[in-house]
Amino acid sequence: MDPLIPRLGLALAIGLLVGLERGWRERDAPDRSRTAGIRTYGISGLTGGILAALAQQFASGLILAAGFLGYGAVLAWFKAREAAHDEDYSVTGVVAGLAVFALGALAVVGDYVAAAAGGAFLAAVLASREVLHGLLRRLTWIELRSALVLAVMTAIVLPILPDRTIDPWGGLNPHEIWFFTVLTAAISFLGYAATRIFGAARGLLVSALTGAIVSSTAVTLALGRAAKAEGGAETGRFAGAACFAAMVSVLRVAVVTLIIEPGVLAYTGLPILAAAAVLAGAGTLLLIRAAGGSALEPATRNPFDVGPLLLFALLFAIVSTASAAIAGLIDDRGLVAVSAISGTFDVDVAVLSSLRLVGQAVPAxxxxxxxLLALAANALGRLFVAAVAGPVRYWTPLVVASAAAAAVGYGAFVLAPHLRLVLAPAG
Known part of the structure; x- marks a missing residue:
């Protein structure tokens, strides 16, 4: 079969897919009252493919360029008349038509896989109008600024940083440190956004779970204050929510480890899953007495606030350099000690600093x-915050649950040394 035929079929299919969404959206309009529908968009994609094939056949890109300009002019003229009649000034239909034409051309003379993916993505974006507009209405200046900060951090700052160690011990790599800072802030921002989207409308548990992606310590503190203010026999449900927040913190470390150094997860995966299961079970038992519960809005900061972000990067750089120096000058026990101490204050810094040393004369x-010690130290820090902020009925169950999780996790690490997850490196 001529390979041109299936490529032209793909160009037609891209147009039909986009036209299906456009036609469905305007399905209640009278016949012949709209410039473009499912057939028009389908033919637009096919036209782009045909002109691209002709341009390739005659080795002249002018054919495709002229066809694109002519198609765009005709579509824009008809859309302008339609807009004047309906008093609708949306240009989405014109842009979608131009995109369909271009994707049809790409399907014939370019990467057909990319063309198919582009067509699906275009249809999905067009179909998500209500969702996107709803998110835009909810968007605050904080979220917009966060997106801009993330763009600057990744597209401008990251490429210009030197990707090499600049200290004698091989621990201070500006490019790596900034990359891990961006990665941690991005993961935290997912929790921040979830808290903003769900917020108080989804109850105590969801508020605690989403807030814990940003900071489980902040959630523990907020829950302790709420428990102290409410008092009574129902205080245990705040402890249950705190157990789930601790579970999220543990699993968050597992996700970071999976992204940065999957081989380490072969050793930490089983203990982390065991500890998370214990925390989830304890939280369920504590929450089962009270259905639902009032919502919580933990005072979580925006992960892209410049001040805390720079402080995180500075602390990460210091701990990374110290870890590399101690691991090189003393022994592996020094690394473990540094990780435990730094984990009390910030588990992300401790974990990332340790993961960076894999392959630098430090065994996985x-x-x-x-x-694991960083996780344990961070748990002790949360328990201290819980004891200071909340009543005895709040922090006592949390202490018991955390101790049980630590014991089960330690047992999983010690008693099953030969069990490795599928991520373990071969050999």
Whole structure:
């Protein structure tokens, strides 16, 4: 079969897919009252493919360029008349038609896989109008600024930083440190956005779970204050929510480890899953007495606030350099000690600093121990915050649950040394 035929079929299919969405949206309009529908968009994609094939056949890009300009002029003229009649000044239909034409051409003379993906994505974006407009109405200046900060951090700052160590111990790599800072802030921002979207409308548990992606310590503090203010026999449900927040913190470390150094997860995966299961079970038992519960709005900061972000990067740089120096000058026990101490204040810094040392004369199993100790130290920090902020009925169950999770996790690490997850490196 001539390979041109299936490519032309793909060009037609892209147009039909976009036209299906456009036609469905305007399905209640009278016949012949709209410039473009499912057939027009389908033919537009096919036209782009045909002109691209002709341009390739005659080795003249002018054919495709002239066809694109002519098609765009005709479509824009008809859309202008329609807009004047309906008093509708949306240009989406014109842009969608131009995109369909271009994707049809790409399907014939370019990467047909990219063309198919582009067509599906275009249809999905067009179909998501209500969702996107709803998100835009909810968007605040904080979220917009966060997106701009993320763009600057990744597209401008990251490429210009030197991707090499600049200290004698091989721990201070500006490019790596900034990359991990951006990665951590981006993961935290997912929780921040979830808290903004769901917020108080979804109850205590969802508020605690989403807030814990940003900071489980902040959630523990907010829950303790709420428990102290409410008092009574129902205080245990705040402890249950705090257990789930701790579970999210543990699983968050597992996700970061999976992204940065999957081989370490072969050692930490089983203990982390065991500890998370214990925390989830304890939280369920504590919450089962009270259905629902009032919502919580933890005072979580925006992860892209410049001040805390720079402080995180500075602390990460200091701990990374110290970890590399200690690991090189003393022994692996020094790395474990640094990880445990820094984990009390910031588990992300401790975990990322340890993961960076894999392959730098530090075995993965030692790094895994450092990661687990950082989690344990961070749990102690949360318990201290809980004891200071909340009543005894709040922090006592949390202490018991955390101790049980630590014991089960330690048992999983010690008693099953030969069990490795599928992520373990071969050999």
């Amino acid at each position: 199993e030692t790094v895994a121990v450092a990661v």
